[in-house]
Amino acid sequence: MSKEIKVSPRTPKGFIEYLPEDQILFSEMFQKIRSTYELFGFTPIETPATELTEILLAKAGRETDKQIYHLAKKGEQISLHFDLTVPLARYVAQHYDKLTFPFRRYQMQKVWRGERNQKARFREFYQCDIDVIGSNNLLVDAEIPSVIHAVFVALGFSNFTIRVNNRKVLNGFFEHLNILDISKEVLRIIDKIDKIGKESVSKELQTLGLKKDKSDAILRFIDIKGDNADTISQLKLLGANNTTLNEGIVELETLCRYIEMFGVPAFCYKIDLSIARGLDYYTGTVYETVLNDYPDIGSICSGGRYDDLASYYTNKKLPGVGISIGLSRLFFKLREAGVIQPSKSTPSVVLVSQLDATYLPNCLDIARKIRAKGINAEVYFESDKIGKQVKYANRLKISYVVIIGEQEVLSGKISVKSMITGEQRLMTVEELTGLIAVTE
Amino acid sequence: MSKEIKVSPRTPKGFIEYLPEDQILFSEMFQKIRSTYELFGFTPIETPATELTEILLAKAGRETDKQIYHLAKKGEQISLHFDLTVPLARYVAQHYDKLTFPFRRYQMQKVWRGERNQKARFREFYQCDIDVIGSNNLLVDAEIPSVIHAVFVALGFSNFTIRVNNRKVLNGFFEHLNILDISKEVLRIIDKIDKIGKESVSKELQTLGLKKDKSDAILRFIDIKGDNADTISQLKLLGANNTTLNEGIVELETLCRYIEMFGVPAFCYKIDLSIARGLDYYTGTVYETVLNDYPDIGSICSGGRYDDLASYYTNKKLPGVGISIGLSRLFFKLREAGVIQPSKSTPSVVLVSQLDATYLPNCLDIARKIRAKGINAEVYFESDKIGKQVKYANRLKISYVVIIGEQEVLSGKISVKSMITGEQRLMTVEELTGLIAVTE
Numbered sequence: 001m002s003k004e005i006k007v008s009p010r011t012p013k014g015f016i017e018y019l020p021e022d023q024i025l026f027s028e029m030f031q032k033i034r035s036t037y038e039l040f041g042f043t044p045i046e047t048p049a050t051e052l053t054e055i056l057l058a059k060a061g062r063e064t065d066k067q068i069y070h071l072a073k074k075g076e077q078i079s080l081h082f083d084l085t086v087p088l089a090r091y092v093a094q095h096y097d098k099l100t101f102p103f104r105r106y107q108m109q110k111v112w113r114g115e116r117n118q119k120a121r122f123r124e125f126y127q128c129d130i131d132v133i134g135s136n137n138l139l140v141d142a143e144i145p146s147v148i149h150a151v152f153v154a155l156g157f158s159n160f161t162i163r164v165n166n167r168k169v170l171n172g173f174f175e176h177l178n179i180l181d182i183s184k185e186v187l188r189i190i191d192k193i194d195k196i197g198k199e200s201v202s203k204e205l206q207t208l209g210l211k212k213d214k215s216d217a218i219l220r221f222i223d224i225k226g227d228n229a230d231t232i233s234q235l236k237l238l239g240a241n242n243t244t245l246n247e248g249i250v251e252l253e254t255l256c257r258y259i260e261m262f263g264v265p266a267f268c269y270k271i272d273l274s275i276a277r278g279l280d281y282y283t284g285t286v287y288e289t290v291l292n293d294y295p296d297i298g299s300i301c302s303g304g305r306y307d308d309l310a311s312y313y314t315n316k317k318l319p320g321v322g323i324s325i326g327l328s329r330l331f332f333k334l335r336e337a338g339v340i341q342p343s344k345s346t347p348s349v350v351l352v353s354q355l356d357a358t359y360l361p362n363c364l365d366i367a368r369k370i371r372a373k374g375i376n377a378e379v380y381f382e383s384d385k386i387g388k389q390v391k392y393a394n395r396l397k398i399s400y401v402v403i404i405g406e407q408e409v410l411s412g413k414i415s416v417k418s419m420i421t422g423e424q425r426l427m428t429v430e431e432l433t434g435l436i437a438v439t440e
Numbered sequence: 441m442s443k444e445i446k447v448s449p450r451t452p453k454g455f456i457e458y459l460p461e462d463q464i465l466f467s468e469m470f471q472k473i474r475s476t477y478e479l480f481g482f483t484p485i486e487t488p489a490t491e492l493t494e495i496l497l498a499k500a501g502r503e504t505d506k507q508i509y510h511l512a513k514k515g516e517q518i519s520l521h522f523d524l525t526v527p528l529a530r531y532v533a534q535h536y537d538k539l540t541f542p543f544r545r546y547q548m549q550k551v552w553r554g555e556r557n558q559k560a561r562f563r564e565f566y567q568c569d570i571d572v573i574g575s576n577n578l579l580v581d582a583e584i585p586s587v588i589h590a591v592f593v594a595l596g597f598s599n600f601t602i603r604v605n606n607r608k609v610l611n612g613f614f615e616h617l618n619i620l621d622i623s624k625e626v627l628r629i630i631d632k633i634d635k636i637g638k639e640s641v642s643k644e645l646q647t648l649g650l651k652k653d654k655s656d657a658i659l660r661f662i663d664i665k666g667d668n669a670d671t672i673s674q675l676k677l678l679g680a681n682n683t684t685l686n687e688g689i690v691e692l693e694t695l696c697r698y699i700e701m702f703g704v705p706a707f708c709y710k711i712d713l714s715i716a717r718g719l720d721y722y723t724g725t726v727y728e729t730v731l732n733d734y735p736d737i738g739s740i741c742s743g744g745r746y747d748d749l750a751s752y753y754t755n756k757k758l759p760g761v762g763i764s765i766g767l768s769r770l771f772f773k774l775r776e777a778g779v780i781q782p783s784k785s786t787p788s789v790v791l792v793s794q795l796d797a798t799y800l801p802n803c804l805d806i807a808r809k810i811r812a813k814g815i816n817a818e819v820y821f822e823s824d825k826i827g828k829q830v831k832y833a834n835r836l837k838i839s840y841v842v843i844i845g846e847q848e849v850l851s852g853k854i855s856v857k858s859m860i861t862g863e864q865r866l867m868t869v870e871e872l873t874g875l876i877a878v879t880e
Contacts (some may be wrong), residue, residue, distance in 0.1 A: 007498040007536035009753040012518045015488035039811045041788035041818025048455035058447040072512040100835045116878045140820040313449040348481035367491035369481045378481025381579040395540045
């Protein structure tokens with residue numbers, strides 16, 4: 001069957017896959033995010049990987065269009081989704097009458113973007129989104145940071161900051177400066193402040209035709225510092241008598257009071273007036289989240305409030321709030337920084353080894369009893385020397401090797417070798433499963 | 441923002457998505473399969489949705505090629521995978537040096553096929569695969585039915601049959617009849633016996649140029665009935681002195697003895713000589729699984745042993761055994777037949793309602809305490825009448841509504857309304873979480 005010409009086995013550029021040890025670690029993070037979302041009563045939905053191209057393009061700008069993977073197939077023109085927000089909008093518009101609002105949904109799927117190939121810029125990656133659709137209530141905005149907090153605590157982090165802002169504050173301030181017509185350009189420049197610094201932002205602002213006094217005012221504005229109460233005070237002291245700005249300040253103040261009520265520790269959230277997020281989309285509260293020890297990773301969880309989710313597909317007005325965790329990128333960055341490390345290459349906690357084929361029925365019976373307690377266990381089927389079997393357990397980082405021979409069968413017990421301590425003891429199956437229930 | 445022209449919200453033809461209640465049910469089945477695979481020590485891998493087209497086409501026949509979704513993008517020519525076997529072969533060939541063998545992997549991902557659009561023929565569907573690569577040991581063949589058994593028991597089924605056969609028995613018998621050169625065509629016809637019946641199979645066999653005595657012999661062969669011991673006896677009595685056939689008979693006999701040793705109940709597996717499975721691919725044991733109460737659904741879990749997984753990508757000889765559950769189709773069919781029913785529209789078990797904004801801090805505190813016990817709980821944020829809040833819980837099939845008012849705050853207890861019994865009682869948070877731990 002061997003062919004002369006082989007196709008060299010490799011993945012397409014920009015598409016990533018992991019060895020089992022990393023895949024297990026990735027899956028664990030995925031499941032923790034999932035179960036935390038469910039803990040807060042978010043309900044799962046899953047949309048197809050593809051949408052009709054006209055659905056995707058209804059909203060997508062030209063920049064996004066370039067990134068879309070279209071499928072070359074006769075019949076309907078379909079494309080791979082590039083985010084989970086457009087599919088959500090289409091889903092809610094399509095199934096509106098069958099959904100209960102406020103609609104709390106989570107969605108954790110791959111999305112595809114034909115981006116230029118750069119390091120840690122994947123063409124296929126997971127997004128883990130939650131949204132609450134159909135409520136204007138600021139309590140919903142305040143719940144989001146409590147979910148973000150719970151997720152990152154579940155993932156083992158403690159030193160992170162959820163940065164919050166409100167688009168009305170920004171927009172109102174721009175109205176006040178009479179630069180609302182170029183706010184998109186201004187926001188795009190402000191958004192780069194972490195990357196390029198104040199001076200470059202000031203320069204870029206002036207290339208927009210802004211006088212120095214206005215670009216200074218903008219820089220002073222986004223430079224407002226202090227704790228949340230200070231920030232609110234300084235915003236009020238701006239004395240800019242603008243309705244939108246004042247509304248934004250009140251919302252931001254209320255939001256902070258609510259977030260506290262939701263039990264998020266004070267050191268975990270902070271007003272940051274430099275956060276703008278998506279240019280057209282967000283209309284109220286916006287969020288970014290940073291790991292304070294790894295600022296280079298950038299925002300690991302972002303989102304905000306929008307007025308109208310699905311205006312391209314329905315006349316129903318659907319306000320909401322949502323966030324997204326780009327898990328593939330986060331995983332890659334954390335792994336690269338050595339923050340997370342794989343610890344096992346198999347879900348198996350126990351390897352039942354095989355000393356002698358005679359005792360195989362006993363081995364299988366023991367494995368069944370261990371699994372009956374919900375503990376992952378595999379049996380070594382090859383007739384290899386015990387040393388090779390232990391080596392296999394060692395390579396896969398399996399914690400316990402069970403050995404069954406004449407002595408064990410006669411005594412009704414099993415020999416258990418701990419791969420962590422190297423110690424070997426005779427015990428009952430129940431003692432082993434009890435031990436694992438405590439330690440794993 | 442409202443646009444005059446809306447794009448009608450809909451999914452592409454042949455692509456399915458579910459409302460939350462069905463999505464929850466689907467996810468539960470998915471998780472049960474996943475955790476059962478892990479219970480047996482299968483390790484997760486996930487490959488990209490796309491492969492280089494040359495990788496996919498190395499193995500795919502012309503029929504498959506027609507079904508492949510190619511991506512219309514400059515640069516590398518890539519396509520969506522149409523199964524998980526080709527990606528597995530590529531993965532093992534590519535990462536061979538970093539894997540530990542026997543390599544026990546599971547993989548549960550969507551695959552795509554541009555099939556003609558028919559009912560329950562999806563263009564996007566989940567496959568849930570396990571394979572053990574790198575072992576010729578028949579114990580591995582025998583373990584597979586024990587995994588299939590555990591999966592379907594976990595899914596709530598008891599009346600199913602795992603049908604087993606061995607390709608060597610078929611091939612050896614064909615050698616004996618001197619029809620090995622047309623065995624593909626013969627197998628293709630035999631494979632249809634459940635659908636078209638014996639007579640049509642006989643006719644079709646004769647159109648291949650087979651004399652009546654040979655087509656009769658084939659029909660007698662695949663009609664061998666009885667329990668597994670009977671079948672083996674009758675095979676031996678065929679008296680066909682063919683090495684491959686005799687090897688197959690011995691393997692089948694040993695397999696059955698092993699399956700029993702693995703603890704699979706005798707009524708759950710059966711030799712069925714009519715099973716051929718994939719024409720070129722399988723070389724030894726083959727499996728199909730049917731729900732006896734729903735024979736129309738066809739095989740719900742199939743697979744077999746192969747000699748050489750990745751001959752297109754490597755010179756390394758990689759024998760293995762694997763099975764696949766087509767979960768999307770299975771789910772659709774079970775749902776259609778009314779075998780499974782959704783029971784909830786949200787993961788939330790508890791809704792903490794809001795009688796009065798004054799008590800909101802208490803509500804949030806109670807919700808946090810419930811979640812701390814791992815119980816999914818959401819808070820009703822809108823200031824609606826309690827009747828509307830209870831209705832919301834009812835629509836989403838949330839089991840318990842917590843009500844907190846003056847009396848509750850003063851007593852340090854909570855009122856809990858059971859949405860199942862309608863009964864309402866005052867209790868502590870611990871009593872509620874204890875109750876749920878027992879019942880849910």
